[in-house]
Amino acid sequence: MTEEHERLNKLTMELRRGVLIMAVLESMVTSHYGYSLRRHLEQNGLDVDEGTLYPLLRRLESQQLLTSDWQVQEGRKRRVYQLSDNGQTARIxxxxxxxxLNQALTNLAEDTQ
Known part of the structure; x- marks a missing residue:
């Protein structure tokens, strides 16, 4: 991998991390367990590793943006996450x-054309 490619990859990953937090909060308008959330994100064009998603869910819960409890769903015990009031405020x-920011970037892109 070239140095340029590696630098661009790091920038892309940094952007993706921020967007992933937003995507998870937006998705939590409906409660999910980990796998259902991962599948929901994937169906909407955002593929996320389990090794990325589960630590993020725990972090968002520790930041009091999500709450969770154990529920039996489809015959299995699962940790189900939902937005807290703080999470709803953060999402909005x-x-x-x-x-x-998207509008500002659009404006900047139009200025350069």
Whole structure:
């Protein structure tokens, strides 16, 4: 891998991490267990490793953006996550900021054409 390719890969991964947090919070409007969330994200065009998703869920819970409890679903005991009130506020705030940044980037791109 060239140095340039590695640098671009790191930048892309940094962008993806921020977007993944938003995607998880947005997806948690409906409660999910880990695998159902992963499948939901994938069906909507965002493929996420289990090794990335599960630590993120635990981190968001420790930040009090998600809550979880054990439930029996489809005959199996699963940890089901849902948005907390703090998570709902963060989701709305981040979505608003995303729209603002997206519009700013669109404006900048149009200026360069």
């Amino acid at each position: 705030t981040m979505e608003r900021e995303w729209r603002h």
